[in-house]
Amino acid sequence: MSTGSLSHQVEAYYGWKNNLIRELARYQDWLQSNELYSGDIENRLNRGIKLLKEDELTLAFVGEYSRGKTELINALFFSEFGQRMLPSQAGRTTMCPTEVFYDRESGTNYLSLLPIETRKEESTLAQLAKQPEKWTTIKLDMSSPAAMKLNLDEVAKTHSVSVEEAKRLGFHESMLDHDPLNSDKVIIPAWRHAKISMKNPLLERGLRILDTPGLNALGSEPELTISMIPNAHAVIFLLSADTGVTASDLTIWKDYITTDNADHSAGRFAVLNKIDVLWDDLQGEEYVQQSIKKVQQYTADHLGMPVNDVLPLSAKQALIGKVKGNPELYEKSALPQLEKLISERILAEKEQLITKTLLNDILGMLQNSQAILSARVQALSDQLEEYKDKGVSKELMQNLTEKTQKDYDFYYKKLITLRSSRRLMKSQGEILQNLVSEERLEERVQKTRDNMKDSWTTIGMNREMGKLFDFIDHDLNNLSSEARLAEKMVLSIYKRYTTDTRAQHLHPKPFATAKHVRALRELKKKATSFRRDPRNIMTEQTLLIKRFFDTLVGEARLIHNRILNETITWPDEALLPIMQYTLEQKQLLEHQIRRIKALSRNNKDARSQREQLKTMINENQKQLMIAESIQRHIRKPAPLQLQQKVVKLAGYAG
Known part of the structure; x- marks a missing residue:
């Protein structure tokens, strides 16, 4: 007999995630085969795959x-x-x-x-x-x-x-x-x-x-x-x-x-x-x-x-x-109603979370890759059309080489500038990390523990508990101020870069710690309630200290660590979209220059040279089709989203 919809929906959710993992691995292979892979992209995609596997x-x-x-x-x-x-x-x-x-x-x-x-x-x-x-x-x-x-x-x-x-x-x-x-x-x-x-x-x-x-x-x-x-x-x-x-x-x-x-x-x-x-x-x-x-x-x-x-x-x-x-x-x-609720409401939320936190980011990377390939295909097609009218000559081949070289130099210089900007971001990242370093927190935690042990009154211990969370709150305020400066720096870098109309679709990743900061501030309220709880006031000192550090401080450490991790990853990832776009443009142009030069050295007739140009276009188009296929599979609605679309369509048809 059926056990309701829950097992079927969880199975569908699991299958959807596995499909995403396969497509991310396929995208990795595609980037490598097109010489577009980099350490930054590898790290980002591996984190995405890990998130899906451990979800x-x-x-x-x-x-x-x-x-x-x-x-x-x-x-x-x-x-x-x-x-x-x-x-x-x-x-x-x-x-x-x-x-x-x-x-x-x-x-x-x-x-x-x-x-x-x-x-x-x-x-x-x-x-x-x-x-x-x-x-x-x-x-x-x-x-x-x-x-x-x-x-x-x-x-x-x-x-x-x-x-x-x-x-x-x-x-x-x-x-x-x-x-x-x-x-x-x-x-x-x-x-x-x-x-x-x-x-x-x-x-x-x-x-x-x-x-x-x-x-x-x-x-x-x-x-x-x-x-x-x-x-x-x-x-x-x-x-x-x-x-x-x-x-x-x-x-x-x-x-x-x-x-x-x-x-x-x-x-x-x-x-x-x-x-x-x-x-x-x-x-x-x-x-x-x-x-x-x-x-x-x-x-x-x-x-x-x-x-x-x-x-x-x-x-x-x-x-x-x-x-x-x-x-x-x-x-x-009436258990089937609960199973339906879990599958429709709770799993749907997980689907949306993965879509927001991972898929939109990956799709942005894919769109970069597709935009670059589309531009290359169009440029080669324009040149082929021109040769059809004028014929292939050494002069025209030289013009194509010079134009491609000029584009390559443009992105090469952009990449040098961006690497310089990334070094600035790394320095800014170190400032952020120092504000919320693990060592800084642990030093304060130990000081609080020592002061509480030395305190002879409940009032004194309560004061030390409050001081610890005030200290954390002060650091978070400083972090927020420094993060705003860093984000302004990133926006300035993007603004200068996107004067190139082809890159105006690129946007920086925001510094996403607001949720964790709110969690720590809510924890501070819990610490206040903890200090005022009559049961804790009457608790023996050693047990009270233990309970405070085991629970409130333990949770503060976990949230604090999530904020620290964001300060470590964000400075690199903030510039990842334009770094990826520029690197891919440079590497594709570099590859194309080699092919054009090889074509120019070829002493075959004009028809053969045109055929080789067509081959280059076809190769790029095939790669573009693979990228579009990966994007289609990643864009495929999650199981419950797909069901909702089917229900809406059915209702419309009726």
Whole structure:
């Protein structure tokens, strides 16, 4: 039975990306065969290919405990095993964040668990992810669902510890359940983080699932709420139809999902789970649908979101319908609507992102190449037409050589000037990099850590936290000022260059750090909230310092590093369009001069010489056709864009 449109759309998305990778490799070969390749172009194209290969789509499932997050993940992705693979029973089953993906690098199936005791170390989750020796790894046998389920049950394992030990590990007592067998102890998760690598068609295609714990555990792992959930491409927020929007649901929604620093470029969606509690055979289907719509509207109003972004469904009935091969129950569960939403809304956003960030840039490079070849073909055709009237003579061949040489000298001089401009840009780039250097940040971070340890009061520690983010903000202001000067320099270079009418289509790449700067400034607001949180004010000094550096400073480092990377790549890439255009013009003209001189030395008759000129034109035209073919394939609409066009055309025809 069909598992809905999601798997088909992800497969189509994956095929589209693979086609783009092939076309970029084809473009590389084309540039090399035409002697138009350069180190700058190679770097740019390789980055594009890497981006496509490593592209992932992260869906974060968030909600209070017992809302059915894990049950929904089981229904969406693991029904083919014929049972619940991820722990999904009544109560608090998911107490540690769990990532489900496929490790394409190792190509293996495993469960990797990070002990909760690592919270005592001064390492972030991102840092610990690079230290495999800290993790407990269990191989998963995909051929034995029963054995695999037994291993995956480990994710829900807990420890019973004293309140003092729980506090040392970063938990707040008020957020934990007491051990029913020993009231002096509390229940904490045995694991801090779980990673499940499984060979699944959707996961192989780059889909990554983040299953989060409820409110009781969310606040105790700040890195999850400061970095992992906000950076997810989309959030699926789970609610229960039998409870509606509770106070703790609203807390999660406001504090961890609809925050200013959250990206969620593909959207936030609410799933109103357990609608089967509203099914009523006595009242009839119309009554049931009215009840569901009422709860759906109520939920949308409370969350302040469009009613179409609230999806009522039953994860339990969907899983049963899939496992037992009952298509009627599967349809009634309304899971197909969620699959359709993920494919149509979330994948469409990823398609647009790739188109904006990569394809438009590559198409610009291709258009440069095509414009140059078209100009060469036209110039040779004009000369051939002239020879048809006047005949081929040594004088005419000499004129053609001189004209081509003159064009070559023009671009050769332009290239020398541009290389000089690039050296200026490199110097400007070093100024930008020094403003946000890793060494400069780490020196300040260490100073902040030392000052906080020496501080005897919470006020003193709070002041040092604020100073660190003020320091970063000051550097970003200076970076912004210097970047504006650099961009003016680039615009001036382009303005001088584009006096050549053939190059007026060229535009510089902007300095793109605004998004990261906004993220750091939103993080500064979070740092302010962190400092004012009464729970943190009452926290023991060593634990407070650790929590601050593990989460807020750790995330600041990641964003800061993205800004630094832009200051490293931008000075070269800003001039890449005109560098590429000029280099291609120079190399094509150089190649043409060699061919014309060889033709001039040839003592064959005029007809043979004309034939050789035609051969040159035909060769250029063939290369132009290849470039046009590459462009057509790259311009081919992404799967969902293509579907939308088909739907529009069909509607128009009707």
